[in-house]
Amino acid sequence: MRAIVLTGPRRAEVIDSWAEPEPGPHDVVVAMRAVGLCGSDLGVYDGTRPTPALPWVMGHEGGGRIVATGSAVRDRRIGQHVAIEPNYCCFSCPPCTRGMTSGCENRLSPGITVPGLLAERVAVPARFAWPLPAPAGAEVLACVEPFAVARSAVQRAGVRPGTDCLVVGAGSQGLLTCLSLLAAGARVSVTDPRADRVTTAERLGARAAEPDGKRDFPFVFDTAGTPAAWETSTRAVATGGTVMVIGMGHEPVGLSTMELARRQLQVRGSLIYDHPDDFAATVAAVVGAAPRLAGLLRPGVPPEEAERAFAEARTAPGKSWIDLSTWEEDHR
Ligand SMILES: [Zn+2]
Ligand SMILES: [Zn+2]
CATH class of the missing domain: 3.40.50.720 (NAD(P)-binding Rossmann-like Domain)
Structure with a gap:
């Protein structure tokens, strides 16, 4: 499958032969439709925020469509459109047991500590893949997380x-x-x-x-x-x-x-959000907020021009995002 991969500081390339994700029993596989970029991504892109490996799949703000479910997943189904909550907390450290999962000591974050979302397909723990209450455009999926x-x-x-x-x-x-x-x-x-x-x-x-x-x-x-x-x-x-x-x-x-x-x-x-309530409330609100969110989003950038999206994220007003709709459509 294809993925947008960091090969060195400020070098993003589309690679055609990236390995498919290997979902566990509690995971879903999401065909990605949109990924937003923020300051954290710029740090990864610049090389100031070291990645666990190179080449590295970037991106943590996004969503798409479920195309496979793990054997133990009962409450998600193929075809659902989901926004990904990209901070997988452990549920067992002291902050997590207090309900403050934003302070999790063992948090896994796609694009930062585990491979990111800028790929044709990604495996995500099902409980962190949130079905949208109504159909939404790609641009909405790009900003659920920062919202x-x-x-x-x-x-x-x-x-x-x-x-x-x-x-x-x-x-x-x-x-x-x-x-x-x-x-x-x-x-x-x-x-x-x-x-x-x-x-x-x-x-x-x-x-x-x-x-x-x-x-x-x-x-x-x-x-x-x-x-x-x-x-x-x-x-x-x-x-x-x-x-x-x-x-x-x-x-x-x-x-x-x-x-x-x-x-x-x-x-x-204030750091991110606490699972599950904060993300659940945002997902419930985001479709209604779509017309206003459109006012701060830049036009989506196709994957082949990912480097331009990173450059715009640094300088241009509004939120930059990468439109993976063509990849998602190829999956149908
Ligand atoms: Zn972000
Ligand atoms: Zn924790």
Whole structure:
């Protein structure tokens, strides 16, 4: 079968003779239709995030159609259209037994620690392949996972309708956070050094924030994770407010204990989502949200032009994704 394979830093190739997945009794085989790209994929693509092997199949955001089921699978069937929850938690470590599977100590992630989704067919544990409630376009499958990340952060923050929120960073995760906040009834402002990204967020219904340094926002969502974004976030958060950190970077950021205590700030990190509820809720919401999600998706890129999709993911406004529909159709 075909797969899009990383052969070295910034070299993605379609390989025709990649080995078929070998599903276990509790797995399903999914003919992939769409795969979204995010910052994690860029780290893998650049070689800054080492892979267990080379060549390596990338990609963790996506879905397709079930074409085979393992012998022990009873609750999934061939032909179902599924979104893949690409963090296979162990269910037995301390965070998992507390229900906080997002903190799993033994998590397996396709494209990162196990082979990824940018292939004609992939084997996925059945419980992590979520049937969609209604037919959906390829582009929807490309953004279920990052939408779940954004929705979980908004839910964990406890944002109430009518609350003023600032989203710092309008990359794809920032745009999805804007959408999730708008769906929660919040008033959403957005800031990003890049005007074209802010324009995309405005089209979704967010307002461009005035960089006046006023401490106005009860909630700030830092989706960039850079020292500059942290500066902006901690300047803009209201006294007693919350900074939710979704974006991740290696550089330390600063805030004095004096300021933290005096301004009574809460700083909370948010990583992915907890199985099963967060992903289930996103899958239930995603088909209805499809028209709004379309506003932040770039046109799908065919597999032969995967390198262009990675380049766009770095620079262009909106979310980049690879359209594998032609491969999926070949499977019929
Ligand atoms: Zn991602
Ligand atoms: Zn675990």
